[in-house]
Amino acid sequence: MPIFEVKNISFRYDKYDENASYNIDDISFSVDRGDFVALIGKSGSGKSTIVSHLNGLKKADKGDILYEGKSIYDKDFDLTSLRFKCGVVFQHPEYQLFSETVIEDVEFGALKKGLSKDEARLRALEALSFLGIENLKDEVPFNLSGGEKRKVAFAGVLVMDPDVFILDEPDAGLDSKTKNDFYMMIKNLNVLKGKTIVFITHNLDDVIEYANKVIVVNDGKVERCGNPTDILMNDELLRKCGLVEPYAIDIYNYLKNRGILIDKSKLRFNDIVQELNRVLL
C-alpha cells in the first residue's frame, strides 16, 4: 500500500470567484514508503501548492488524499498525528520560524509531540549539532542568513522524527558544500532509516543523483510520473514544461552521438565517472 495516494485533487486560491481556474487541477500520484520522489516543474506550476496539501495544511476543493489508505479528509482522521509523521520544510524558511530563539523554535515540534522539556531540549540540541549549527542556538531566527534559516527550519522538522520528509526547494540559498552535505544527510535518512522523501527542486542533476521517482508538474497538472532517467531523457517533454535537461543527460547524448554508449541506468555522478573510465580506458 502506498504511503500517500493523491487522488484527483484540485485547488484554487481564489475561493470567491467561481469562474477562476484551479491553481492545481486534477492532480493524482502516489508515493510508496521509502521512495525518494522529486517534484519538478517551472516556477508557478503549482509544486508548492501540491505539497502543502500532503499534511493537510491546505484542503483540496475536489479530490481526496489517502495516508496509509485512510482519507485525511475523514472527520475522525487525526490531522495532528499526520503532521508529526509527515514533516514539511517550507520553501521560505522565514514562513516557518516564529520563536524568539533558535533552540525554542527547533524544540517546538518535539514539545507538541509530548516529549518532556529536557528530552525536547536534548533532541533539539542533537538536531542542531547534526546540522552543524549548535552555535546558533541562542540567536534570533529572523537575524540569520538565508541558508542558516533553512537549516534551523529543517532542524525543527528533524526533532519530530517524521516518517516522511517533504522538502520544498531544500537546497535554495545553501552554499555548494553545505548543499552536498545536506543531500547526503537526506540520502542517509532515506537509505539507512527508510524515511520517505518528497522534495521539490529546480536542479535536475540532483534529481538524477538522488530521486527514484519523478513527478513533472506543468500549469497545475501532473504532466508525467515515473523513472527519472526516462523522464529527463525525453527532451520533448522537458521543452513542453519549460525545463532544461541536466548535464548527465547532455554527457550521455554527447557520447552517444560519438558512438559511445553508456548504461542508461548509470547516470549518477559516480556511475558516470566509472562508465567513462570503462569506455575510455
Added chain:
Amino acid sequence: MIRDITLGQYYNRESVIHFLDPRVKLVATLVFLMSLFISTNIFAYAFATLFLAMAIMLCKVPLSFILRGLKSLILLLLISVVFNLFLTPGETILSFGILHITREGLIIAIKMAIRLVYLVIGSSILTLTTTPSKLTDGLEKGLSFLKAFRVPVAEIALMMSIALRFIPILIEETEKIMNAQSSRGADFDKGSIVDKAKSLVPLLVPLFVSAFRRANDLAIAMEARCYSDSVSRTKLKPLAYKGIDYITYVILFLYIMLIIFTRYIKIDVGIM
C-alpha cells in the same frame, strides 16, 4: 476564521463604484453611516437597505466575500443583541424565569443588529473598492481645507492609510504563523472555546515581532525612496471629479433627504 476579516482589504474589479472618485465614496460612506443613525422607522431602514443593496450590486464584489466580513462580528452582534433584548425595561412580551424580553428591548435589539451589520458592510464596501493609495489621496484632498488651520493633513492621511493597509498584512502574518505552528503539531481547532483561545496566545508574540519588522521594513523602504513630509508631493493621477461623481453626489443628497423625510412619517407599523 482569521481570513474572514475583510475590513481594509481591496478587491480588484471593474465597476462603477471602483471607478468613483474616492472623495465621493468617503462622503457616501459617511452619509450612509449617518443615515443609519437617524433612521427611526421601517421606511428609513427599507431605504437604507435598498441603498446598500444597490451599492453591493454595482460594486461587483461577490456577496459571499462581503458577508464573510460579518462572520468575525457574530460574537459582538450576539452580545449586543442579548443585552438589549433582556436588559431593556418596558412591556414584557416573553419570559424565561427571571429573564424578560420586552417589546422595547426587541425593537432596540433588531435596530442595533441592523445598524451594526449595515455599518460593517457599508464601510467594507469603501475599502473593498478603493485602493489604499486612492483612499489616502481622497482623504488628503477632501480634508485639505484643514491645512489652513495648520492641521498636518497629508501626514494624517498617510498614517490612516498605512494603518488600514496593516490590517490585511497582520491577518496574513497570523495565518502564516498558524500554518507554521500547525505543521509542527499545534492544534487550533480542537477543544473548547477556552482551549481555542489559549492556543492563540503563542501566536501573539511572533505576530507583534513580525509586525514591528514589517513596520521597520516599510520605514526603510520609504527612506530609501527619499520620502519626506516637508516636501509637497505631486500626484501621478491627480484627483478630478467626473460626471458620474456629480451624479452620485446628487443621489446621495436625495437619499439623505429621503431618510430625513421618513422621520416625519408617523405610521405605527407592527413593532417598529
